[in-house]
Amino acid sequence: MSTIDTEQTTDNTDSGAPIRRLAAWDTDSLCNLAAEFETPLYVIDAQRVRENCARLLDAFPAATIRYAIKAHSGQAVLKVIRDAGIDVECASAGEVKAALAAGFNGNRIQYTAVNPPARDLDAIINWWQENKQLTITVGAADTVERLQERGFDGRLCIRVNPNVGAGHHEKVTTGANAKFGIPYERVSELATQWATEFDLVGIHAHAGSGISGEDLSSHEELVRRMGTLARTITECAGSLEFVDVGGGFGVPYRANDPPLDIHTVAERTRDALGTVDATLAIEPGRYVVADAGVLLTRVNTIKSARETTVVGVDAGMTTLLRPAMYDAYHEIENISASPTTDSMPVTIAGPICESSDIFAEGRSISAPTRGDIIAIGTAGAYGYEMASTYNARPRPAEVIYDDNTAKVARRRETRDELDVLETSSDEHSVSLSSVVSHSHSSVAPESTMSSSSTGDTPPGGESQ
The missing domain is CATH 2.40.37.10 (Lyase, Ornithine Decarboxylase; Chain A, domain 1)
Incomplete structure (x- = not known):
């Protein structure tokens, strides 16, 4: 200090x-x-983080606000956000671990799985056993199968690909990218099925990152589609707890660019969503800490x-x-x-x-x-x-x-810490023949390791 x-x-x-x-x-x-x-x-200025959180809470008073941890996952920042009353959205098992370590309870954590590695799912399920209010968002039916194989039957959210994207660069425009979410037209059918197998609590979509005033029409169209979808799902699968329309709210990096009018964004978001029997949720990241x-x-x-x-x-x-x-x-x-x-x-x-x-x-x-x-x-x-x-x-x-x-x-x-992962040549070795044999197998088995064996020990626990 x-x-x-x-x-x-x-x-x-x-x-x-x-x-x-x-x-x-x-x-x-x-x-x-x-x-x-x-x-x-x-x-990093902690007070500025608080001010940005307060501005969001004022603009979206009836919404659930989840900070997207990928913008900045430092413990000091997460604790400021926690105390400000904002929840978190996590894109990896590591980010969930960071959230738990910062004192967020499971009911304040949403994990959004994007092609999750087996060791991520192993860790998430381990933490879910102790935090049953943790919500898992899935963007593929395949991920749902993998969760079921691990015994998950808890709070499920469906990530939707609404075929509408926006953002400051093509590399961060996600809403129309095939990598993200289940195609819009398939979601109602899957929601009807999964509502009988899980606690289906919400739907989620995200247009992209760094959305400016010029992109608001794309954001509005995404929200409009999500409102329509929520009403359809309510009729065929039952009510939802929330409709999550993502974040991506931009900040002006150039000195002369005008700031985003977050109150106007909030008003246009609510209007586009329309009347739904669910709470609006948003996931700002950059806006909070940039x-x-x-x-x-x-x-x-x-x-x-x-x-x-x-x-x-x-x-x-x-x-x-x-x-x-x-x-x-x-x-x-x-x-x-x-x-x-x-x-x-x-x-x-x-x-x-x-x-x-x-x-x-x-x-x-x-x-x-x-x-x-x-x-x-x-x-x-x-x-x-x-x-x-x-x-x-x-x-x-x-x-x-x-x-x-x-x-x-x-x-x-x-510099010395850069070498800590190096191993001696004979510390871990396998025969070449066994490696070749395994590589010819048609489907590699999913990991069944516990979280402690992958280094994902829950905060407060000890490695076995």
């Missing part, structure tokens, strides 16, 4: 605003945090190239993948420079041996010198979560500050 004074880390006039721009962060405090905890460093985080990185190289000046920094695509993965834009500032420093166009590049390891090209920032701190804004969502150890580079540290105190939420990974 640091004794750094973070009282002025945020501009109090920005408190409660629908979006926090990079300029609203106090640069002196951020530079102090970089000096104290080194770089690359993620910084503007609550920044990434700090230090300049280590300045190189004059043929057509640009390359500014090398110690963060890279292994630290923040979004620019390389989605061509995503993030605000960037040289926060070490004085207000009178002239600006210049530069290319900001990381240390990874890939041409895609670029944060910005032709971006105008205050002229940097070696050792300056560069701040990358709106980095609280899908930042640390998508970090990797490619090029054998340890993952960064993350600090969270709250009540004028900054503390390490996730410590910096070390």
Whole structure:
């Protein structure tokens, strides 16, 4: 825990605003945090997370709100969200484990299975035995069969593919992607069958991620179809507890882009759903944490190239993948420079041996010198979560500050820790003939390992 004074880390006039721009962060405090905890460093503001949760609760007062953990799964953040009164949606067994560890009860957890590996289902069923109110969302009839084989007969939600998608990039547009959900036209029949075998509690669909005002018509069409489907299922299979229309509510990454009017989104969502005998549910992720985080990185190289000046920094695509993965834009500032420093166009590049390891090209920032701190804004969502150890580079540290105190939420990974999974050549070996024989088998058996044998020990338990 640091004794750094973070009282002025945020501009109090920005408190409660629908979006926090990079300029609203106090640069002196951020530079102090970089000096104290080194770089690359993620910084998360707990109070901003609370403000975003409060805004959602105000806009959707009668809805069930589930935070999509994949945006940021850190324990410190999850506990803030838990205390704010928002539930969670989990896309993996690991995220369910994180939710349980953060103190969410089973009735506040929804697990959305997307082609779930056997070891995920084994772990989920193990936790369900102790948390019978946990809801499992399925996107394939095959997954239902696999759950039945494991003895599941609990709370079931059906993920629907409504053939309507939206989002900031084709790689995050899910509503019309065949990978996600059961085709809309098949759901009523399956719901009628599964209502006799499970506690059928809801239907779910998700258009995509980063939905802006321009995409709201697609979101509305998805919600409209889900309302129609809910009314049909109620007639043929009985009432539902909720209709979940996903999240994906976008935030403006560019300084001049307008923020999403979440109250307008809420009103249009309710109107599109129509009258249903069920509670509306939503699953925001990015909206809750994106503007609550920044990434700090230090300049280590300045190189004059043929057509640009390359500014090398110690963060890279292994630290923040979004620019390389989605061509995503993030605000960037040289926060070490004085207000009178002239600006210049530069290319900001990381240390990874890939041409895609670029944060910005032709971006105008205050002229940097070696050792300056560069701040990358709106980095609280899908930042640390998508970090990797490619090029054998340890993952960064993350600090969270709250009540004028900054503390390490996730410590910096070390180079030595990158080797912990390495084994000696004779530690685990099998004969080549047995491997070949097994690979020729037509269907590989599903895992029947307990959660403890897969490392998925429920929080509070001990490995056997």
